[in-house]
Amino acid sequence: MTCREFIDFISEYLNGSLSPSQNDSFTQHMEKCTDCVEYLKSFNKAIELGKMTANDDEVPSDVPLDLLDAILQSRKPSDQE
Numbered sequence: 001m002t003c004r005e006f007i008d009f010i011s012e013y014l015n016g017s018l019s020p021s022q023n024d025s026f027t028q029h030m031e032k033c034t035d036c037v038e039y040l041k042s043f044n045k046a047i048e049l050g051k052m053t054a055n056d057d058e059v060p061s062d063v064p065l066d067l068l069d070a071i072l073q074s075r076k077p078s079d080q081e
């Protein structure tokens with residue numbers, strides 16, 4: 001799984017709609033890629049903020065993509081530190 005695929009799968013992962021094999025690839029990527037772990041943390045934070053704003057217990061289906069894109073740009077995974 002690439003970082004791009006990881007990011008694409010985050011919503012499905014949080015919704016529990018990944019297949020078992022996709023879920024395995026997803027968690028394996030987390031073990032070797034700290035960039036994506038940080039990204040997932042930021043994603044969860046954004047969702048928490050969305051929950052507080054919406055006062056809703058469900059994961060919002062309309063993830064704040066603008067915010068996520070901004071996070072992604074600032075944390076763009078790369079081979080270099």
Ligand SMILES: [Zn+2]
Nearest residue numbers: 003033036077
């Ligand atoms: Zn990654």
